[in-house]
Amino acid sequence: SGTDLADGSCAHPTIPGRVSPLLPANHVTMTKGTGLVHTAPAHGMEDYSVASHHQLPTDCLVDESGYFTEAAGPELKNKNVLEEGNEAVIKMLQAAGSLLKEEKYVHSYPYDWRTKKPMIIRASKQWFVNTADVKAAAQDVLKKVKVIPTSAVNRMLEMLDRRTFWCISRQRCWGVP
Numbered sequence: 001s002g003t004d005l006a007d008g009s010c011a012h013p014t015i016p017g018r019v020s021p022l023l024p025a026n027h028v029t030m031t032k033g034t035g036l037v038h039t040a041p042a043h044g045m046e047d048y049s050v051a052s053h054h055q056l057p058t059d060c061l062v063d064e065s066g067y068f069t070e071a072a073g074p075e076l077k078n079k080n081v082l083e084e085g086n087e088a089v090i091k092m093l094q095a096a097g098s099l100l101k102e103e104k105y106v107h108s109y110p111y112d113w114r115t116k117k118p119m120i121i122r123a124s125k126q127w128f129v130n131t132a133d134v135k136a137a138a139q140d141v142l143k144k145v146k147v148i149p150t151s152a153v154n155r156m157l158e159m160l161d162r163r164t165f166w167c168i169s170r171q172r173c174w175g176v177p
Contacts, residue, residue: 002028013098014089015073025050042123060123081120135160 005022012018023039027046041051042060051058061072068076068085075092079085093099110119139160147153 013096014092023050023054043121058123062120062122066120082118
């Protein structure tokens with residue numbers, strides 16, 4: 001069972017010399033696949049939580065356009081993850097004798113509401129600032145916004161006043177739906 005494997009380790013199937021820990025995770029169950037899965041800390045909240053709990057690195061091997069980076073290795077570099085990248089990984093697993101079974105599977109990727117194409121969740125750089133200037137500027141701008149109902153303005157100003165950190169993100173330059 002999975003509990004027999006917990007806290008063990010295995011050789012990474014595509015990165016020579018890399019050892020990967022076998023870790024328990026509450027989101028992995030027998031009703032969702034095999035009960036054993038890989039963890040990609042830079043590509044999902046549940047995986048990130050497991051990695052954080054066990055102090056694992058959150059390296060992201062996929063760039064902003066959905067292509068493997070140099071860190072993924074020369075065989076995968078510049079290949080699209082959802083296209084030729086998948087095929088390359090399968091061939092690498094076959095060559096290493098690490099592929100037990102291959103079958104078509106409809107993955108539950110989140111889809112972009114505009115393009116109707118699958119999205120890859122990936123970690124991105126964030127900048128956190130703790131300055132009175134940013135807070136004051138945000139409060140000044142909020143005071144110029146027409147808010148309905150007007151009673152909500154004070155609540156929002158108080159929320160801004162209590163905020164200690166600010167995350168400036170460039171992840172969604174086209175806005176939100």
